[in-house]
Amino acid sequence: MSVYAILFYAIAVFILASTAIAVTRRHLVHAAVFLALSFFGSAMLFYLLGAPLLAMLEVIVYVGAIMVLFLFVIMMVEVKGKDSGVLTRGQQAAAALLGIVYVAAAVMLVRAAAAGGNAALQAAVAEPAVFGEYLFRQHWLSIEIASFLLLIALMGVLHLGRDIRRRQTGKENAS
Amino acid sequence: MIVPYSHILLLSALLFVLGMLCAVTRRNLIMVLLGLEIMLNAGAVAFVGAALRWQQIEGQTMVIFILAVAAAEVSIGLALIVFAYRRTGSLDPQSIKDLFSTERP
Numbered sequence: 001m002s003v004y005a006i007l008f009y010a011i012a013v014f015i016l017a018s019t020a021i022a023v024t025r026r027h028l029v030h031a032a033v034f035l036a037l038s039f040f041g042s043a044m045l046f047y048l049l050g051a052p053l054l055a056m057l058e059v060i061v062y063v064g065a066i067m068v069l070f071l072f073v074i075m076m077v078e079v080k081g082k083d084s085g086v087l088t089r090g091q092q093a094a095a096a097l098l099g100i101v102y103v104a105a106a107v108m109l110v111r112a113a114a115a116g117g118n119a120a121l122q123a124a125v126a127e128p129a130v131f132g133e134y135l136f137r138q139h140w141l142s143i144e145i146a147s148f149l150l151l152i153a154l155m156g157v158l159h160l161g162r163d164i165r166r167r168q169t170g171k172e173n174a175s
Numbered sequence: 176m177i178v179p180y181s182h183i184l185l186l187s188a189l190l191f192v193l194g195m196l197c198a199v200t201r202r203n204l205i206m207v208l209l210g211l212e213i214m215l216n217a218g219a220v221a222f223v224g225a226a227l228r229w230q231q232i233e234g235q236t237m238v239i240f241i242l243a244v245a246a247a248e249v250s251i252g253l254a255l256i257v258f259a260y261r262r263t264g265s266l267d268p269q270s271i272k273d274l275f276s277t278e279r280p
Contacts, residue, residue, distance in 0.1 A: 004177040012186045019190060019213060023197040028205055035209055042216055048177065049223045051235050058219075061242050066212065066249050073253045074205060077260045095200070099192070106188045110181040121177045121227050126235055135236050146243040153247035157254040 004123060007048055015041035028074045036067040053128040183224030190217035204259070204266045208252045215245045 015038050022034035039062040047055040136143065194213030197206055219238045226234025260266060263274040 002177075008178050008182070012182075015186070016189055016193070019193045022209070023193050023201075023206075023213070028203070031206065031209060035213070038213075039216065042220060045220060046223050046238075049183075049227050051223050051226070051238070054219075054223060054235055054238050057239070057242055061246060062212075062216070066246060069249060069253060070205065070209065073257060076257065077205075077266065095196075099196075102192060106185070106192075110185050110188075121180060121224075122230075123177055124227060124230060126226070126232050131232060131235060134232050135239065139236055142240060146240055149247050150243060153250050157250050160254040160258050 004048065008045070011041055011045050011048065015045065029071065032067055032070045032074060035070075036063050039063050039067065050123060050125040051131075052125065053131050177227070180224055180228040183228075184221060187217045187221035187224070190214075190220065202267050202269070204256045204268055204271070205253075207268070208249060208256070211252075212245060212249065215241055215248075 018034050018038040018041060022031045022038060025031040025034065039058060042062070043055040043058040046052075046058055191214050194210045194217060196210070197213060198210030201207060201210070219241045222234045222237045222241070224234075226232060256266065259271045259275075263271050265271055265274070
């Protein structure tokens with residue numbers, strides 16, 4: 001087992017553990033922080049799998065933007081009362097059954113895929129410059145569409161936020 | 176030499192299941208959105224592994240689009256959550272549904 005393989009398994013355990021902790025936390029802030037840790041692990045994994053640019057983007061976008069946005073909203077809404085994360089008995093049984101089916105299907109699929117060739121992957125690195133040039137040569141239209149999507153998201157969020165404020169001031173004026 | 180591709184797929188599948196568990200079982204809209212993020216991230220892991228498996232840079236470009244979609248999705252989702260919270264004062268999907276349905280005659 002090479003150093004890369006040991007690194008992969010260590011990172012995989014790290015990601016799965018931090019994600020599992022995040023999923024089961026009652027406190028939202030704890031969940032968000034553990035999930036940020038999990039995304040750091042994913043960034044390390046991307047670097048190991050030969051995608052340094054994606055590793056940096058994962059840290060910048062997921063940890064730097066998305067999780068911070070989550071933290072802002074969590075602190076804004078200050079949830080009080082119960083977080084009834086429990087399922088009823090029937091739902092638990094159904095979820096366990098479906099989970100077992102899903103895991104069995106996944107194991108069978110992975111076995112079938114492994115039958116084709118179980119050779120360890122060769123390490124390779126996509127240089128950021130090469131990757132960026134490929135991206136903007138081959139996928140410039142998709143990049144534009146993605147940026148348009150982000151613009152639409154921005155407009156939608158602005159609309160939702162403005163609507164609330166106007167309605168609230170309208171209520172205050174009425175009362 | 177790194178691990179076989181099937182191990183990367185298995186890691187991705189386990190991450191996806193964790194995210195789905197979070198999205199399905201938690202009674203809190205923010206946790207549901209976190210579960211969606213975990214699932215998108217699991218897909219990204221599978222794509223990067225596939226890019227290495229077939230030595231195609233195409234897989235890595237897909238992750239860029241996953242990032243863009245995740246950013247758009249989370250901003251819209253959180254804005255909707257804040258909107259619903261201000262209207263109803265709750266983050267429970269069921270109670271928000273009830274409150275919105277009783278609001279209109």
